[in-house]
Amino acid sequence: MTITNNAPRDAQFTTRVDVAIRGIRVAAPVHREGGAGPSDDGHVLFQGMQSAIPVNQDSPYLVDDGRLLLDGEDTGIEVSPVARPKFYDLSTADGVSYEQIARLHGAKVLATTVVQTCIRYDPAERCRFCSIEESLKSGSTVAVKTPAMIAEVAEAAWRLDGVEQMVMTTGTSNGRDRGATHLARCVRAIKKAVPNLMIQVQCEPPADLKTISDLYEAGARSIGIHVESMDDDVRKRWMPGKSRVSLDEYRAAWREAVRVFGRNQVSTYLLVGMGEDPDEMVAGAQELIDMGVYPFVVPFRPLRGTLATDVDKVPAPHRSVLHDITFRVSQALVAAGMRGADQKAGCAACGACSALQTAGG
Structure with a gap:
């Protein structure tokens, strides 16, 4: 039957x-x-x-x-x-496993953190949901991925496993570009090796907004500028270092990114479960949608190696809260004609970490 x-x-x-x-x-x-x-x-x-x-x-x-x-x-x-990809079995000429350089996310997305360290990783500054340097300490990745290294892996993943898009993020650097310059170098190398691979880059708002155009000119076609919360009190509790980048700086970066990349090619994470009022979170998502920015709603979940889990013992949000917020944001996205699947690359295009696409958003 x-x-x-x-x-x-x-x-x-x-x-x-x-x-x-x-x-x-x-x-x-x-x-x-x-x-x-x-x-x-x-x-x-x-x-x-x-x-x-x-x-x-x-x-x-x-x-x-x-x-x-x-x-x-x-x-x-x-x-x-999802089946284990073939490119995981390969290594560079100097013995670095491709899996240490980039990982498969979902079934068709290649993802990498190009610099696995962050200036905000000191416990007093660190985002409490983040464990970016723990994978480095465990030996599962390398500290800095060179443009040539990432391009080599991207070509193999495209050829052997049918990868369709790539997401590249970075730990924040001390420079005014906050790490975007190295991202741009990596994008150029990948586009030279795999011209048709769609790429999303992710970084904090750069001090010089021209950097956003530099990323587009390098070949990226979507961008994530992740705020995690539109509530300043929540930001100060959960992201003491990152919260010093003001919401006004984020808004300026989002507007410039929408101008450069286009409506619905810019996204930001909103994490459910950090204590934000649900109505205020939905209102913040609506503000983002009105700007042409896709609010990628994702639940906070306990993650080993983070301060929120190992020190604060914060549980995941109740599923009724996640259901309510995700559904209301999905309805706002539908009303605005914005779908994650219409982004050219990135977390919203993949959709794997959120229930928004299941709800039609």
Whole structure:
């Protein structure tokens, strides 16, 4: 007997939010541990959509023969693990594993942190959800990826595994560019090796806004300028160093990025679970949408190596709160005609870390 995908869309969205918090029991060959956040996740296809979901052996959700079961009952939702990519088996001429240089996210996205250190990583300055340098300490990556190194891996991932887009972020540097200059060098090298690979870059607002044009001219076609919260009190508690970059500086950078990259090619993370009022978070998301910036709503989830988890013991948000905020923001995105899938590259285009795409946003 053939089993059809019989879960209605609203049930799919509710389940997608639920598993984002409660996780799933699944063997996930492609997974992410540590790094800049937001979670330790296994990468699966959830009803065909790229999804990064916590692997939790205590979860009531189990993946069995391509189906998602809840307490042993079929939910009507198809879930399948993303296969380990072929490029993971390769190394550079001097012995650096390609997997240490860039990772597969979702099924078709290559991601890398080009500089794995950050000037804000001192405990008094550090973003409490971030563990960017922990993966470096564990030996799972290298401190600085050169343009040639990243281009080599990108070409192999494109050729061997059909990667369609790339996300490049960086730890913040001391320079006025806050790390964007090295990003631009890497973009140029990748576009020379793989001209058709779409690239998103991610950085803090640069002091000189011309840097945003430099990134576009290098070949990036989407940009993430991540604020995580539009509430200054939340920012000061969770991001003591980064919060000194004012919201007015972020707004100026977003407006310039929309001018350069275009409407809905600029995005920012909004993290649910840091104590922000839900109505205020939705209002902040609406302000971003009105600017042409996509608010990528993602739950805070406990991540080993972060201050929020190891020191503060902050739990994940309640799934009802995540459901409410994600749904309302998705409706605002639909009303504005903005979809993550319409971005050329990046986190919103991939959609794996959020339930927004499941809700139509």
